Amino acid sequence: MSRVPFHQRIQELRQARGLSLRQMAEELEQYGVKVSHNAIAKWEQPKMVGATRLPSQEIIAALCKLFNVKPSFLVEEMFSNVRSKSDSERIAKLLDVELLTEEEFAALLNVKDLFIKSRKQKAGEK
Amino acid sequence: MNKIVNHTISKQASKFVRDMVDKIYLHENYHCCTTAEWEVWHLSSCCVGRCDKHCCASNERQGQIMTCHEFWSRKPLVAQHTKNNDFLKNLRRTGTASCVMQIRNTHILWGHGNRIYNKQIPDHFVDELVLAAKDQNLFSKSPVLGLYINEKMLA
Numbered sequence: 001m002s003r004v005p006f007h008q009r010i011q012e013l014r015q016a017r018g019l020s021l022r023q024m025a026e027e028l029e030q031y032g033v034k035v036s037h038n039a040i041a042k043w044e045q046p047k048m049v050g051a052t053r054l055p056s057q058e059i060i061a062a063l064c065k066l067f068n069v070k071p072s073f074l075v076e077e078m079f080s081n082v083r084s085k086s087d088s089e090r091i092a093k094l095l096d097v098e099l100l101t102e103e104e105f106a107a108l109l110n111v112k113d114l115f116i117k118s119r120k121q122k123a124g125e126k
Numbered sequence: 127m128n129k130i131v132n133h134t135i136s137k138q139a140s141k142f143v144r145d146m147v148d149k150i151y152l153h154e155n156y157h158c159c160t161t162a163e164w165e166v167w168h169l170s171s172c173c174v175g176r177c178d179k180h181c182c183a184s185n186e187r188q189g190q191i192m193t194c195h196e197f198w199s200r201k202p203l204v205a206q207h208t209k210n211n212d213f214l215k216n217l218r219r220t221g222t223a224s225c226v227m228q229i230r231n232t233h234i235l236w237g238h239g240n241r242i243y244n245k246q247i248p249d250h251f252v253d254e255l256v257l258a259a260k261d262q263n264l265f266s267k268s269p270v271l272g273l274y275i276n277e278k279m280l281a
Contacts, residue, residue: 053221057238060151071151072144075222 004076006054011044013067016120024066031062135258139251143234150236150243158244159195166194169245197229198242211266213237226259228267 004012014024021037028035035055043055054060054075064071097105149155149169158166198204208214213225217237224236232252236243247255259265 054238057151057241061153064151070144070148072147075147075151 005046006075007044007046009074009076010040010063012120013063013069014040014044017067027066028059028062031065033059033062035059135254136251139254142248142251143255146234146243146245147236150238155243159193159198161195161199163201163240164198165241166198167241167243168194169243194244207268208266210263212263213266216264217242225264225266226255227265228256232256 014021017024019027021040024040025035025037039055047053055063060071060074063069063074097108100108146169150167155167155169158168160166197207204214207227207229211225211227213223213227213235214237216223222236222238224234226247227233227235232247232255233244234247234255256265
């Protein structure tokens with residue numbers, strides 16, 4: 001199962017909270033780290049595979065406090081090829097999606113997207 | 127990216143790795159020693175000789191003991207030990223990396239910047255994490271070195 005890259009994760013979390021780059025920089029300052037909005041914009045830029053440079057440990061810790069997430073959630077990309085057996089079992093259960101019609105498959109994707117959207121909204125409310 | 131493993135590992139082993147990463151960034155760790163290039167930090171266990179924590183201070187160093195500081199400050203030794211392990215190459219290239227090292231006990235290492243975090247892998251996760259790390263050239267072992275982790279060890 002592919003993992004969400006750091007740049008994408010940060011952007012999703014920021015947007016879910018409805019923060020601009022400047023607002024996020026201001027919020028981070030409350031957690032003891034001073035970064036510019038330009039630095040955050042750089043974090044959100046897609047990187048080439050194998051070229052991601054994470055921010056410092058202090059910034060990772062502050063991001064976790066700001067978004068109320070665990071560090072491993074933010075740096076999930078580091079586990080890009082770590083697949084737990086439970087992931088494999090989930091994938092195995094999806095192998096028969098080919099049997100669905102286009103409409104049924106689209107409906108399945110809609111349900112999945114609704115779950116993820118709901119989680120993002122909850123994260124944004126915190 | 128500096129992949130830890132390319133294998134399917136158990137959910138429990140995956141949780142162990144994630145918990146370690148969480149503890150690293152939430153500062154549930156402590157500084158062991160500093161060399162010219164690296165800061166070595168530990169989670170849960172510590173080495174004797176350099177650390178002033180109670181568990182270490184109560185031990186006495188005996189014989190030819192290889193501490194973390196002695197190991198990481200000797201570049202030829204580190205190079206020799208990690209010649210088939212891409213950990214340091216990845217760390218220098220991207221700023222973050224991880225690997226599994228067997229130096230008497232088996233440890234998982236996580237590097238970020240100039241910091242190297244180290245945690246001993248519980249026996250029941252060793253086989254699968256070693257296998258997975260080997261697959262990515264992120265494993266190394268030494269039959270002769272012994273890092274001193276919480277108990278006396280002769281090199």
